[in-house]
Amino acid sequence: MAIGETGLNACKTDNVILHENIISFSEFPKKIDITFTDLSEYKTGNPRTLQLVDSTLFLFNFTKNIESFFYNFDLKTKKLSNGYLDKGRGPNEAIGACCTGIVDNKLWAYDVTLKKIFTLDKTIALNNDDKIFSSGSVKDNFYQIALKDTNNFFVCGKTDSEYKIQKLDFSGKLLDQFGEFYHIPKAIPIDALKDAYHSFFYLKPSGEKLALSYLYTDVIEIYNIKDPSQNIALQGPDRVDLNFHVAKRRNYNYMEKNEEIRKTFLSGAVTNEYIYLAYSGLSYAEKDDMDYCSSVYVYSWDGSPIKKLNLDRRITCLTVSEDNKIIYSFDADNGFLVKAEIE
DSSP states (O other): OOEEEEESOSSOSTTOBSOSOEEEESOOSOEEEEOOEEEEEOOSOOEEEEEEETTEEEEEEOOSSOSEEEEEEETTTTEEOOOEEEESSSTTEESOEEEEEEETTEEEEEETTTTEEEEEEHHHHHHOSOOOOEEEEOSSOOSEEEESSSSEEEEEOOTTOSEEEEEEETTOOEEEEEEEOSBOOTTSOHHHHHHHTOEEEEEOTTSSEEEEEESSSSEEEEEETTOGGGOEEEEOSSOOOOOOEEEEETTEEEEEOOTTOBOOEEEEEEOSSEEEEEEOOOBGGGTTTTTOEEEEEEEETTSOEEEEEEEEEEEEEEEEOTTSOEEEEEETTTOEEEEEEOO
8 A cells, every 4th residue: 555654745835834744655555446327417507515315415506607506306206306595695595605514403505705604404405395594694704614513613714824724603703723734934925825725624424523635735634623633644646746836916815826736636525434535636737627536535534545436427526325335426527416336
């Protein structure tokens, strides 16, 4: 498996060090070819997130020209529900819903434009025709959140903090923060750094750990929420290093994109056993294809690389059954919801 090369040599940009101690590896111990079968054509958007609840897929759209953010697909009847959480500025509508999840039997969505968190009882989302969300406002801007429970949530992308992750309550009070960069040069503004190291995170269903993956480098970090000092960082097998220049637009600093920069982890799903991350690996020189993934990397929660799934389709999102036997996804080329067995 060739795991090793622990040290401070990974993920530097002008002496930026992402993590104190990254364990690198050169290959997965197992590689499996995955063949999808079509479930149903999906024409009402491009799902960014899939969530499996019993025999229902919750589809979460993330495209400009949509009517609704959510649809349900019944795996038994192969029927698609009417859309809900409509796009708009009216009551029970959202504008910029960007991420979603299910916690404490609540379906939730975060609207980065309106700075609101929408919540709906899961049973109502599954069974009722009228799906009226409750909503609460947040004070700051984040590009992703994950609800810990109905009282607290984690955020990443807070541009005024050197920490990667914060824990807040719904009043906006800071409860905790963790995930420091090991070293940040004074010449690199925090907002540009956060743009360059754009990340997504996934809360373990049992609640005690959190996995963070990066968009422009193939590093994942796994945090023990009760003791974040015991976090793990892992990189491979491509070992994509990020070298960038800082650019400025008005009062905002950002990473200037160039053809050398590659996209890595675009989507993911977790069970209590494994972390599944959809991987692109393509650069901005291949920008027409870089937002699609043809492989999925699988890790354990203790930071071990488990296997690589080689897909026969290009996908945009995924979810996995609780027993880790079936993967569901969306075929980006033919517009079908698809499924496959995992060995």
